[in-house]
Amino acid sequence: MKKQHDFTQGNILKQLIIFSGPIMLTNLLQTSYQFADSLWVGNLLGANALGSVAVSSTIIFTVLSFVIGLNNAALTILSQQKGKKDDTGLKRYLNAFVVILVLLSILLGTVGYLMAEQLLQLLGTPEGMMTEAKTYLQVNFLGILFLFGYNFISTVLRALGDSKTPLRFVMLAVALNIVLDPLFIAGFNLGIDGAAYATIVAQGSAFLYGIIHVLYRKLAPFTMPSLPSKKEVGLILNLGIPSGLQMAVISAGVAAIMSVVTIYGEGVVAGFGAAQRLDSILMLPAHALGTAVSSMAGQNIGVRNWSRVKSIARFGVLYNFSVMLIVGILVVFFAEYGIRLFIQDEAAIVFGTRYLQIIALCYPFLGINFILNGIVRASGAMYQVLALNVISLWVLRYPLTALFSNWLGETGIAIGMGSSFLVSSLFAYMYYRFGKWREKELFAKNQ
DSSP: OTTOOOTTSSOHHHHHHHHHHHHHHHHHHHHHHHHHHHHHHHHHHOHHHHHHHHHHHHHHHHHHHHHHHHHHHHHHHHHHHHHHTOHHHHHHHHHHHHHHHHHHHHHHHHHHHHTHHHHHHHTTOOHHHHHHHHHHHHHHHHTHHHHHHHHHHHHHHHHTTOOSTHHHHHHHHHHHHHHHHHIIIIISOOTHHHHHHHHHHHHHHHHHHHHHHHHHHTOSOOOOOOOOOHHHHHHHHHHHHHHHHHHHHHHHHHHHHHHHHGGGOHHHHHHHHHHHHHHHHHTHHHHHHHHHHHHHHHHHHHTTOHHHHHHHHHHHHHHHHHHHHHHHHHHHHHHHHHHHTTOOOHHHHHHHHHHHHHHGGGHHHHHHHHHHHHHHHHTTOHHHHHHHHHIIIIIIIHHHHHHHHHHHGGGHHHHHHHHHHHHHHHHHHHHHHHSSGGGOOSSTTOO
C-alpha cells in the first residue's frame, strides 16, 4: 500500500506532478498499441489499409468510451470511499463494478461483432476500405473484454492513489504487441487482421497479469464476485449511465466528424487518420492531468474539503495550459515529420500536416475542458458533465467542422475543430465557477 497517495493532505502541485506522470506514461504506452498498428499497416499494407484501421478504430473508441465512462463512475465512487476511509464500502462497490462491467463487456463485444458492417456503413466508409475495415473491426470486438478488463483494474488503482502499478501491465502488453505486429502482419501473412490479432493477444496477457499481480500483492480489495445490492447497483447506474453516455457522446461526435472527413476521399481520410494517431499522443498530458485531478479531487470531496478541491483545480488548469502550449508550438514545427511516420502518399501527408499545424495551438483550451470537467465529475455530477459534452461536441465541434469545411473545403476541418475547443472551454469554466455541482451527495442515502 506504500504506492497509494492520500490526497487529502500534502503539497498539491508536487502530488499532481508525481501522480500524473505515470498516468501520462501509461497512456502513452496504451496509445502505442494503435501507434504500432498504424506504423506497420501504413508501411506494409499502404494508405488504404491505414484508412481502414482509422475508420474501424473510431467505432472501437466509441464502444470503449462507453465503458471508460463507467470507469469514470468507478473513479468517482471509489476515490470518495478512499477519502472517507470506508473500507467496507470500498469492497462492496468494487464487487458491484466487476459484475456489471463483465456483463456489459460480453454484451457489447457480441453486438459489435455481429453489426460491424452496418456500423461502418453509418460512417460512410469508402467501398475500397470496407472489406479490410470490417475484418479488422470484428477481430477487435472478439477481444474487447481484455481491453475493458485491464483498463478497469488501472482505474481502481488510480482511485486508491496508485498510478505506478498500471505501468507494469501496459509495458507487458506493448512489448508483446511490438513483437507480434510484424510477425502476424507479414510473417504469418495475415495482413490487416494480423495487427488486430496482435493487439488482442497483448491486451489479454496484460489483463491476466494485472489480475494475478493485484490479487497477489493485495493492492485492491477484490473479492470473489457476488450479487451486488440494489443500492449499490442503483448508485453505480445513476452515475455510470450518464458517465457512459458522456464518453459515447464524445466518441459519437468523433464518428460524426469522420463522416465529414470521408466526403473528401481516401487521401484526406488517410491523412486525417495519421493526424488522429498523433493527436492521441499529443493530448496525453491533458488526458492524464484530467484523470489525476479527478482522483485527487474525489478523495477531498469525500471529506468535503472544498478549499483543497479549488486549489487542485487551479494548479491543474495552470499546469495543463503550460504543458499543452509547449506541445502545440512543437507540433507547428514538426508536424510533417510525424505524419510521414505513418504514410507516404503525398496528398495525405499535405492534408495531415496542415490539419495538425492549424489545430495545434488550440490544444491548451481542450485541456481546460479535461481539467474542469474532471473536477466536476469527481463530485458525481455526471448529468451536468454530460450536458457540457453535448454542447462541446454536438452544438460546437461537429456543426463548426461541417460549417467551416463547407466554406473552406478540407482546410476548414481543422479550423472548425480548433475554434470549438476554445468556445467549449468557456462553457466548462462557467459551469465550474457558477454551477451547483458542489451540492452533490453520493452516499447520504446509501450508508
